Amino acid sequence: MKKNVLIIGAGGVAQVVAHKCAQHNDILGNIAIASRQVAKCEAILSSILEKGSLKVEGKLSAHALDAMNIEATAALIRETESEIVINVGSAFVNMSVLSACLETGAAYMDTAIHEDPAKICETPPWYANYEWKRRQACAEKGVTAILGVGFDPGVVNAYAALAQAEYFDSIDSIDIIDVNAGSHGRWFATNFDPEINFREFTGQVWSWQNHQWTSNKMFEIKRTDDLPVVGEQTTYMTGHDEVHSLSQNLNVPNIRFWMGFGEHYINVFTVLKNLGLLSEQPVKTAEGQEVVPLKVVKAVLPDPSSLAPDYTGKTCIGDLVKGRKDGQEKEVFIYNVADHKEAYNEVGSQGISYTAGVPPVAAALLIATGEWDVARMVNVEELPPQPFLNLLNQMGLPTRIRDEAGDRDLVFS
Amino acid sequence: MKKNVLIIGAGGVAQVVAHKCAQHNDILGNIAIASRQVAKCEAILSSILEKGSLKVEGKLSAHALDAMNIEATAALIRETESEIVINVGSAFVNMSVLSACLETGAAYMDTAIHEDPAKICETPPWYANYEWKRRQACAEKGVTAILGVGFDPGVVNAYAALAQAEYFDSIDSIDIIDVNAGSHGRWFATNFDPEINFREFTGQVWSWQNHQWTSNKMFEIKRTDDLPVVGEQTTYMTGHDEVHSLSQNLNVPNIRFWMGFGEHYINVFTVLKNLGLLSEQPVKTAEGQEVVPLKVVKAVLPDPSSLAPDYTGKTCIGDLVKGRKDGQEKEVFIYNVADHKEAYNEVGSQGISYTAGVPPVAAALLIATGEWDVARMVNVEELPPQPFLNLLNQMGLPTRIRDEAGDRDLVFS
Numbered sequence: 001m002k003k004n005v006l007i008i009g010a011g012g013v014a015q016v017v018a019h020k021c022a023q024h025n026d027i028l029g030n031i032a033i034a035s036r037q038v039a040k041c042e043a044i045l046s047s048i049l050e051k052g053s054l055k056v057e058g059k060l061s062a063h064a065l066d067a068m069n070i071e072a073t074a075a076l077i078r079e080t081e082s083e084i085v086i087n088v089g090s091a092f093v094n095m096s097v098l099s100a101c102l103e104t105g106a107a108y109m110d111t112a113i114h115e116d117p118a119k120i121c122e123t124p125p126w127y128a129n130y131e132w133k134r135r136q137a138c139a140e141k142g143v144t145a146i147l148g149v150g151f152d153p154g155v156v157n158a159y160a161a162l163a164q165a166e167y168f169d170s171i172d173s174i175d176i177i178d179v180n181a182g183s184h185g186r187w188f189a190t191n192f193d194p195e196i197n198f199r200e201f202t203g204q205v206w207s208w209q210n211h212q213w214t215s216n217k218m219f220e221i222k223r224t225d226d227l228p229v230v231g232e233q234t235t236y237m238t239g240h241d242e243v244h245s246l247s248q249n250l251n252v253p254n255i256r257f258w259m260g261f262g263e264h265y266i267n268v269f270t271v272l273k274n275l276g277l278l279s280e281q282p283v284k285t286a287e288g289q290e291v292v293p294l295k296v297v298k299a300v301l302p303d304p305s306s307l308a309p310d311y312t313g314k315t316c317i318g319d320l321v322k323g324r325k326d327g328q329e330k331e332v333f334i335y336n337v338a339d340h341k342e343a344y345n346e347v348g349s350q351g352i353s354y355t356a357g358v359p360p361v362a363a364a365l366l367i368a369t370g371e372w373d374v375a376r377m378v379n380v381e382e383l384p385p386q387p388f389l390n391l392l393n394q395m396g397l398p399t400r401i402r403d404e405a406g407d408r409d410l411v412f413s
Numbered sequence: 414m415k416k417n418v419l420i421i422g423a424g425g426v427a428q429v430v431a432h433k434c435a436q437h438n439d440i441l442g443n444i445a446i447a448s449r450q451v452a453k454c455e456a457i458l459s460s461i462l463e464k465g466s467l468k469v470e471g472k473l474s475a476h477a478l479d480a481m482n483i484e485a486t487a488a489l490i491r492e493t494e495s496e497i498v499i500n501v502g503s504a505f506v507n508m509s510v511l512s513a514c515l516e517t518g519a520a521y522m523d524t525a526i527h528e529d530p531a532k533i534c535e536t537p538p539w540y541a542n543y544e545w546k547r548r549q550a551c552a553e554k555g556v557t558a559i560l561g562v563g564f565d566p567g568v569v570n571a572y573a574a575l576a577q578a579e580y581f582d583s584i585d586s587i588d589i590i591d592v593n594a595g596s597h598g599r600w601f602a603t604n605f606d607p608e609i610n611f612r613e614f615t616g617q618v619w620s621w622q623n624h625q626w627t628s629n630k631m632f633e634i635k636r637t638d639d640l641p642v643v644g645e646q647t648t649y650m651t652g653h654d655e656v657h658s659l660s661q662n663l664n665v666p667n668i669r670f671w672m673g674f675g676e677h678y679i680n681v682f683t684v685l686k687n688l689g690l691l692s693e694q695p696v697k698t699a700e701g702q703e704v705v706p707l708k709v710v711k712a713v714l715p716d717p718s719s720l721a722p723d724y725t726g727k728t729c730i731g732d733l734v735k736g737r738k739d740g741q742e743k744e745v746f747i748y749n750v751a752d753h754k755e756a757y758n759e760v761g762s763q764g765i766s767y768t769a770g771v772p773p774v775a776a777a778l779l780i781a782t783g784e785w786d787v788a789r790m791v792n793v794e795e796l797p798p799q800p801f802l803n804l805l806n807q808m809g810l811p812t813r814i815r816d817e818a819g820d821r822d823l824v825f826s
Contacts, residue, residue, distance in 0.1 A: 187687045267684065268684050271601075271680065271684040271685070272684070272688075274601065275600075275601060275681070275685075275710070275713050275714065276713035277690070277709070277710070284712060285705075285708040285709060286708065286712065287708065289704065289708070291702065291709050292698075293709055293713055295700065296696070296704050296709045297688070298698065298699060299697060299699070299704070299706075300688055300692070300696055300706055301688065
């Protein structure tokens, strides 16, 4: 049984991960948090103590770490005797943290695909550019690496695996729909790191259609759905991690990702993009200073973690799956609805961070108990979904299903 | 008779000034151009030679100059034996260039109010903050200083003086209307230095109403007029230099400035302003770099001088004056219409630069001949308007008038 967790990163998602680990420290053991800014780690530990989140007495520690430094990361894993690493730092550190896990034998998890700061939207499937090149190394060393185990990617991959196993003989399409119907009350803000947020939308939109990669422009294709709780919502086809693994791991001809955007977000995004202010390439001012415009945009926008106290409303994220069962056409929507205010009251983060931060802790529990400790690199759809969704039902992210039999909680015996 | 002209600045307006000086170098003598970037000065001189703009054989020279350096500027005035300085550099250098003129006795002209880089929209009347503090010094040294002698401010001040002298017994209101109905074909661009352009609109809007200063927000108050040539146009009440001198020099209760903006411009401006990207105060990026957001916005926008070749359409700028004459209510619109393409063909700049750059050369000719060589500091409305407008009629900016007698050229005998 693996135990002792090292959390890499100290943003809003790390805050949720830390709180949820503390709530299950009878199984997970010691909790260490590491980030470039140790003060942010210490603030998270204080908040755990303030909210009384520790289930049993336990060791908490904060560490300054540059996670691009493999040796320093490996040394910290050893020093803290961590057997599970939950990487919720910047998307630029995935490969260095994975290397440290390969060196130490610790289990590895992340919630978003690896990115090279200088490249936007690489060739599909994205996982083949970095992560999957380490598959063999993980298998050889018996290292468990679970890629993309946040909500989306992550829980939605488990929803897809569940649909295939339980509800369909054959699937024609999986449309993953992600709507944040909440409100932060600011003129404009991104819900997570603006740099990562905008990078997600400045490239081309890759989708999997008729068994092949299809490219579109951002905001080119939209749909409107009447969703549970949040009602009628317009979403836009968006490039997203899970399309790049589900397309390879499931035999499904159409897999698309849809994200909800208000007209205001689209307008601000369009202005910034068309002016060149979202560029990751440096420009030179009239005074000769070299500056990356996107980093200046990040500097003027609200810190996403500052939004949590005033955030109200709900998110709805799920898989709309269409196919055939017993010779009949069938359609199910498997989903979760999360509430920003409830998330803030429980762990001090808003709902977007909550949906991303709870699943890796559920996965850590399944690694600790051995159920998901598979000693190789996997995406979430390659693992049995029921124990994962079962834990999430208890941990604050209940699964619901809407199909011809109605709209109900999905409970596993 | 004064002669030999030093032009400070090497942007689109300086290009027009240089060409127009060359076209009248039989009166104006040698032409020197100075800017921080001497290559830009040299490019202007090349364009003068290419277009064959010199009326008679004459001396042209390009100089590297930091116009914030008073001693260097005075030395260049002496070295080039310039008796007239046309300052069309950045609005930050007005006071240092004026100091150099006071030191050397050269006549001084500019086309926009002095600005302190760290301050936005100071207390009205703006001229009292910097320029008018040097009135006495100019009078004592007998230095001619003509403030704001572009189109607006400048020609519109002469229109106001003309209206008062020739068409009214009493004036109730002067509404200066500035519409650019041209198109540059880019997604977004400013017609002159983006830094100066945006600074103009980020503060409060000062207007002169019922004999007192009134403050509004930008884009708060608009009007729609059916204008000559350009047709129906919506303009917004805007803070602008000429309101700050006309209100003090003419006994008119209402003086307002209106500028035309399309919805697209307003949207881009609003996004940038609300995000904090138009701020002149530095911010710090996550990496610790100190950056002034407005300077980054300037760096990503098209260079205004690059717009000229593709610019089409017309500008319409004029004074709508209402009052009484011989006991009757009366209304006149005194205006000019300029064409972007014609300006480019003649001098290689677009219409906005053309309307700003031709008037100071007309003023230089009036200083050279003595008519406007008043040996003190003045705003344009304090000078006889007819010789100035007469010259402009011949130099490419004809004055027209629309009143109860129709719409016609305004010609002076």
